[in-house]
Amino acid sequence: METKATKRTVTKTATGKKTVSTPKKSKPTDEEIQARAYEIYVESGYQGTDLENWIKAEKELLSKK
Known part of the structure; x- marks a missing residue:
């Protein structure tokens, strides 16, 4: 099973x-x-x-990222 590591940054306030x-x-x-x-x-x-397809595509791609 592969897991994708997420890079995190630790900073001091x-x-x-x-x-x-x-x-x-x-x-x-x-x-x-x-x-x-x-x-x-x-x-x-x-x-x-074109607008309907653009909006649908944008929503799909935003939900994947």
């Missing part, structure tokens, strides 16, 4: 307390959204509007 932060999820690029939106368009039999 001005009061001397340690805080642990994990990297933030990155947003999908416009190119990634565009590619997925086109896939959705093709999979749907060339139905839907």
Whole structure:
């Protein structure tokens, strides 16, 4: 079973307390959204509007990252 390690950063605040932060999820690029939106368009039999497909693709990609 593989597990993916998450890099964490430990920093001290001005009061001397340690805080642990994990990297933030990155947003999908416009190119990634565009590619997925086109896939959705093709999979749907060339139905839907470009905006509908873009929003659906963006939501899908955000939920994966």
